[in-house]
Amino acid sequence: REAALLLMKAWGTSLLANINMFGSMIVVALPNGVLGLRGDQLVYDDAEVVQDALYYQYKIEVPIKAIQGKLYVRISFHMYNEMEDYQKLADAISELTQSSLN
Numbered sequence: 291r292e293a294a295l296l297l298m299k300a301w302g303t304s305l306l307a308n309i310n311m312f313g314s315m316i317v318v319a320l321p322n323g324v325l326g327l328r329g330d331q332l333v334y335d336d337a338e339v340v341q342d343a344l345y346y347q348y349k350i351e352v353p354i355k356a357i358q359g360k361l362y363v364r365i366s367f368h369m370y371n372e373m374e375d376y377q378k379l380a381d382a383i384s385e386l387t388q389s390s391l392n
Contacts, residue, residue: 314367314368317363319361325386333356350378350379352379
């Protein structure tokens, strides 16, 4: 849960559902404008673009989902993930969002 709170604070977003409804995986909204993607009609192909950018530019492998027209990241809390990994994700998405504004 600490990781989800870190991401929400970094991006100014929210969860897909109440935090008490999640177990070892949580779905966090991405900020509007990541990679220049905006609106409420985003689809699978948009999610794939963000997921690929995270993988190829930052070596971060995490699922990005388009749900009800918005983009979300599904994070998993397992023994092989550390808070530094979530901070790296937060920074990468913030960078991808900022770079699209320039």
